[in-house]
Amino acid sequence: MTETADRLAACYTGVVHDVMRAMGLKDFTLPAELRPILPEKRIAGPAFTIEGMTDASAAAHDTLLAWTGLLSKAPRGSIWVCQPNDRIVAHMGELSAETLKNKGVRGCIVDGYIRDVDFLLEIGFQAWSRGFTPRDIVSWWLPKATEVPITIGDVEIRSGDYMVADRDGAIRVPAAIVEAVIEKAEVAIGTENLVRKAILEGVDPQEAYLRYGKF
Incomplete structure (x- = not known):
């Protein structure tokens, strides 16, 4: 897994896109609105997928218990890829990024917002998002499922599919063809x-x- 991720990380997204287009594949490029906080840092690795939901009636303790449990599930060498189904609160922050980085998670791609960006920059944790907000998940958001197919834009991502992302954008490479790509x-x-x-x-x-x- 590590060797595959490292080889993919050496391939910039432009050439990966052209190869996959030539192979007849479609719907593999994530929305251009998703941007990295460390544009110079390319990441690649298998996706650990997360689907979430909002719940305005959720107790603070329940949301934090669920969130910390979620952090525990992310495997070493993976990329945290989250469809939060929310554009209100942040879905990555300093303590979470510290936890994931220490576990060996390569970075995160969130179809929503993040926060504590200065701290994430300081520790070098690459995070892709649609923007930033100081508002957190407490009493608002819960994970619905992990390691399930999620959709970001028009791209379906399955847990274990490979992601490669750089300054130009982010691409999903199906696990079954990653070696060929x-x-x-x-x-x-x-x-x-x-x-x-x-x-x-x-x-x-x-x-x-x-x-x-x-x-």
């Missing part, structure tokens, strides 16, 4: 290096494209 991406990167070298040597861009079949 990585192999094709590594070849494509090699070809792009040849095209880049040709361009820098003054080769006409169309000639470079026709020579290598890529641009």
Whole structure:
């Protein structure tokens, strides 16, 4: 798992996208509104999926008990991928990020808001979100299920599917084809290096494209 994640992390999202498009796949790019707090830090790894729900009648103790239990379930080497079904409160913060980082979780992708961003930056915990708010989950939000299929935008993500995310965006790679995607991406990167070298040597861009079949 670690070797696969590291190899995928070495493949930027642009080339992974092009490979998957060429394979005939669709609906694998997460919404562009999801942005990272550490744009220079690429992450990749298997998804630990979370589906949530709001409950305005939930007791503070129950929401915090459920949240801490949720943190305990995240496996080492995974990426926390959450569909909170909420755009009001934050679904990641300092103590949670510290917990996950110490467990070996590679980062998080939340289709909603996060908070304590200065602290997350300080500890280097990569977090993708739609924005920030100081409001927390207490007496408002509960996890509904973990390791179930979730949908972010038009992308269905199953627990164990691989995520790769960088400054350009985030992509889901189905677990069943991740090795094939990585192999094709590594070849494509090699070809792009040849095209880049040709361009820098003054080769006409169309000639470079026709020579290598890529641009």
